[in-house]
Amino acid sequence: MGVFVAVAAALFCVQLDFFALNLAVPGIAVELGVTVSAAQWTLSAYMLAIGCFFVVGGRVGDVYGRRGALLVGIGLFAAGSVGCALAPGLGVLVVARIVQGVGAAFVFPVSVSVVTNAFPEEGRARVLGAVFGVANIGTAVGPFVGGGFTQGPGWRWIFWLMVPLSLFSLFVAFVHVPDSRDVSAPRELDLPGCALLVCALAAVTWAVERGDAWGWGSARTLVCFVVGVVAGVLFLVRERLARHPLVDLRLFRNVPYVLVTAMGSLSNMGYAVTVFLATLYLQGVRGLSPLLAGTVFLAPALLVAVSGPLGARLGRFMRPTLVMAVAGVVAGTGMYALAEVEVWWLYVPVFAWCGLGLGLGWTFSGVATQQVVAPERAGEASGVLLTFLVTSGGVALAGSAAVISAMTPQHPPQEVYDAILRVGGLVVLAGAVAVTVARHRLVRLGGALSADARAAGRGGAREPGGGP
Incomplete structure (x- = not known):
């Protein structure tokens, strides 16, 4: 039961945070004195971090231990939430959102694998469905919470709400989540593969996010796409040759x-x-x-x-x-x-x-x-x-x-x-x-x-x- 509570609470926080902030972007722009387009980077930077580190987070859990990876992910998410709530300007807010995104990128895949390895096969699908059901309650109330806080005490309270919820999840995970890992894999992480994957995903995501503003045929957009494609091809080559691929x-x-x-x-x-x-x-x-x-x-x-x-x-x-x-x-x-x-x-x-x-x-x-x-x-x-x-x-x-x-x-x-x-x-x-x-x-x-x-x-x- 403790595993279920820890994982469900962590995923609930991630879902609530993302879907609450969607409706808060105009309020962020007004308070920080920036354009709505600039404030949109609070979403884009978060998505960029998540997209780049999902595979890394999942594989770190498989190789080094899922309990430790989950605790690190929840801790990063909580620290990022505090940074977002205290951010004096857009730059600090975006950096804190990146920290949140990296934490969420560890939480999501590791949470799924923790449940997969902690429960027997016959009940695994039911537990995973219940975990996603709790997480999706965060999806459900996210827009309502985001709109209510934006009109009421302010968008920073979205992040302050995340802090006690994250700490609760962190405590339960520390006490109840057992460790597990891929015993067939040595404790080695394919660092060149990690670097190439992050580079490829970051370049492509950056090009997609900024393509409309820069122009889809502009030199900056095309360079980002080329870098992403080249890094992606090199990543595939690396994974074919590596003894222990990512x-x-x-x-x-x-x-x-x-x-x-x-x-x-x-x-x-x-x-x-x-x-x-x-x-x-x-x-x-x-x-x-x-x-x-x-x-x-x-x-x-x-x-x-x-x-x-x-x-x-x-x-x-x-x-x-x-x-x-x-x-x-x-x-x-x-x-x-x-x-x-x-x-x-x-x-x-x-x-x-x-x-x-x-x-x-x-x-x-x-x-x-x-x-x-x-x-x-x-x-x-x-x-x-x-x-x-x-x-x-x-x-x-x-x-x-x-x-x-x-x-x-x-x-x-x-x-x-x-x-x-x-x-x-x-x-x-x-x-x-x-x-x-x-x-x-x-x-x-x-x-x-x-x-x-x-x-x-x-x-x-x-x-x-x-x-x-």
């Missing part, structure tokens, strides 16, 4: 893992875009205050919270890829329907339906990957998944912002928002169809097990619910 590339021979990761990434892209557009619509088109906009977000966010336990229950009777395909159908239809809604009272339930599908997609992907990989590689698999989720979400968000900037002079904002939602909904639906077809073909060919699992005779990479 990421075992054989992971991508595990087809169920690849399908789950791809569908989870599409779901997170849809989630990032939908939340972004809904925020613009509610405050820009409807003219709602941050607090009222946060209240509207409660309905979809609550269903996102429900999606964690729901996914775990569905996973007991359905294959992970089938659950992901169902989530894609619900999410895709929800995004498309949201663009067609004209009546205000219908917007909230459609938004909630959309939140259920998108939340189920990106939440259950974390559970599903643990069902199709061996437990000793849980941190690595979770870190890779989360890197894809965050990076793809950032790309989708930047792409949406670029489309809005390009089209709004000629078209009304709502028309542009609706067009992006329709395209996004169709893309997510297409992904669900592709996953279903691929899964069906794998079952017919008897290829649901990864090459590694066949060689080792493991059942951990088999999808539950029958079939090969």
Whole structure:
């Protein structure tokens, strides 16, 4: 029980912090005397840090011990929260957000692998679903808390709230979380691989984040993309040659893992875009205050919270890829329907339906990957998944912002928002169809097990619910 409380509390803090701050950006800009575009770096820097260190955090836990990595992650997050609350200017605030992001990058994958290694296989999916359910309560109340604090005592109280919650999680983890690690791996970390991966992700994320401001064809944007691609290629070469790689590339021979990761990434892209557009619509088109906009977000966010336990229950009777395909159908239809809604009272339930599908997609992907990989590689698999989720979400968000900037002079904002939602909904639906077809073909060919699992005779990479 102590493991569950520690992990759930840590993930709750991370989710609450991120989703609360989205609605606080205008208030931050006003208090610190900067533009809203500059204040947006409080989100961008955090996402950049998370995206760069997910794989590193997961692998550090696998190699050196998951308990220590979790404690370090929670400690960094708590320290970053104090720094954010006390920040006298934007520069200090952004640095503190980076510290928070690095801490969160350790907390997420290590938390998943801690649960995977602490609970027996038959109850693992249920516990993970419950953990994500608690974490998604943070998602649910985040916008409401952010809007309320921004209009009330101020945005700094978002971070002050994180401090006691983080310290509580840190204490429970210190007392109750047992240590575990990949005993087959020596206590060596592929530092060149870490450096190349961080460089590649940082360059690409930086280019995506700043592309709209710099111009997508500008020299700075192109240089960042080139640096990212070169570093990425060198990283792949390094991982093929390293004795103890940061990421075992054989992971991508595990087809169920690849399908789950791809569908989870599409779901997170849809989630990032939908939340972004809904925020613009509610405050820009409807003219709602941050607090009222946060209240509207409660309905979809609550269903996102429900999606964690729901996914775990569905996973007991359905294959992970089938659950992901169902989530894609619900999410895709929800995004498309949201663009067609004209009546205000219908917007909230459609938004909630959309939140259920998108939340189920990106939440259950974390559970599903643990069902199709061996437990000793849980941190690595979770870190890779989360890197894809965050990076793809950032790309989708930047792409949406670029489309809005390009089209709004000629078209009304709502028309542009609706067009992006329709395209996004169709893309997510297409992904669900592709996953279903691929899964069906794998079952017919008897290829649901990864090459590694066949060689080792493991059942951990088999999808539950029958079939090969």
